[in-house]
Amino acid sequence: MSDAWIVVVLVGVATIAFKAAGPVLVGRRELPPRLQACVELLAPVMLTALVVTQTFASDEEIQVDARIFGVGAAAVAIALRAPIIVAMAIAGVVTALLRLAV
Amino acid sequence: MTEEHAAAPRLRDGVRVALPLAPSPILFGIAFGVLAEATGFGRTAAVVMSATTFSGAGQFASVSVLDAGGTVVAASLAAIFLGARYIAISMTVASIFPGRKLRRLVESQAIVDESWALSGRSGRFEWPLLIGAGGLFYVLWVISTAIGTVLGGVLEDPNALGLDAAFAALFLALAMPYLRNRRGLQAAAIAAAITLVLTPIAPAGVPIIAASAACLLGLRR
Numbered sequence: 400m401s402d403a404w405i406v407v408v409l410v411g412v413a414t415i416a417f418k419a420a421g422p423v424l425v426g427r428r429e430l431p432p433r434l435q436a437c438v439e440l441l442a443p444v445m446l447t448a449l450v451v452t453q454t455f456a457s458d459e460e461i462q463v464d465a466r467i468f469g470v471g472a473a474a475v476a477i478a479l480r481a482p483i484i485v486a487m488a489i490a491g492v493v494t495a496l497l498r499l500a501v
Numbered sequence: 502m503t504e505e506h507a508a509a510p511r512l513r514d515g516v517r518v519a520l521p522l523a524p525s526p527i528l529f530g531i532a533f534g535v536l537a538e539a540t541g542f543g544r545t546a547a548v549v550m551s552a553t554t555f556s557g558a559g560q561f562a563s564v565s566v567l568d569a570g571g572t573v574v575a576a577s578l579a580a581i582f583l584g585a586r587y588i589a590i591s592m593t594v595a596s597i598f599p600g601r602k603l604r605r606l607v608e609s610q611a612i613v614d615e616s617w618a619l620s621g622r623s624g625r626f627e628w629p630l631l632i633g634a635g636g637l638f639y640v641l642w643v644i645s646t647a648i649g650t651v652l653g654g655v656l657e658d659p660n661a662l663g664l665d666a667a668f669a670a671l672f673l674a675l676a677m678p679y680l681r682n683r684r685g686l687q688a689a690a691i692a693a694a695i696t697l698v699l700t701p702i703a704p705a706g707v708p709i710i711a712a713s714a715a716c717l718l719g720l721r722r
Contacts, residue, residue, distance in 0.1 A: 490666040
């Protein structure tokens with residue numbers, strides 16, 4: 400099985416189980432408040448780590464290059480409430496143009 | 502309808518309230534298909550992942566970690582940690598699902614961030630809205646992914662197009678709502694620091710997994 404398929408199976412099974420956790424285990428106890436707080440923080444934590452990796456990581460090095468300008472432009476767009484798909488397009492286009500220019 | 506105490510919502514009401522948001526799963530589904538195909542993830546794997554995982558953030562995370570040279574374990578854990586929020590989300594709607602366990606298992610897959618948010622907009626969660634909206638998003642998501650994988654085949658070097666930066670922008674936009682409260686912002690800052698410090702010294706993918714430790718901030722009162 401290729402890497403992609405192993406990921407598809409592992410992530411698929413886990414996500415299906417997470418979504419079913421509440422509805423299938425109804426009536427059972429709720430998450431303890433502190434554990435609940437940790438689970439809620441997982442999303443911003445993982446997303447931030449992904450932003451950092453996609454912006455600065457390059458072959459296991461930290462590299463400041465065209466990406467930072469693309470992501471910076473997208474951050475401005477997001478702050479101005481642009482739709483996500485627009486912010487993505489801005490990041491991609493700015494980065495690609497800078498790569499062409501350099 | 503102007504009456505507040507109107508009839509209980511039906512499935513088609515769920516579809517109707519979800520229609521204005523339809524461009525989102527369509528565009529992201531296409532984007533996911535394009536990226537999966539362009540980064541060598543594979544067409545069928547991408548479509549099957551959309552049909553089973555049905556969670557944009559997790560799917561994008563897996564593909565981007567693999568594309569960056571991360572291991573299978575790192576790519577899977579990144580998406581699994583991201584998906585863990587569905588434990589909390591599904592607990593909030595646990596009581597609205599009727600029927601036997603198997604039916605609840607199947608129907609609970611309609612839970613995504615958007616369908617969940619729509620289904621609770623009257624102040625309490627309503628099953629027909631969740632299933633109607635989630636069902637529409639599901640169909641659009643899977644079909645759009647398939648379309649995207651066909652389009653993605655024509656791209657030669659995705660990173661030359663700035664797709665890595667586009668990924669970053671996507672994750673940033675998804676993170677933004679969580680960063681409005683102090684706890685979320687603090688945890689994100691710690692995660693960023695862990696990732697930056699570990700990137701030069703740890704194998705690809707590991708810094709992201711290690712950053713998940715920042716969620717332990719939730720243990721503090």
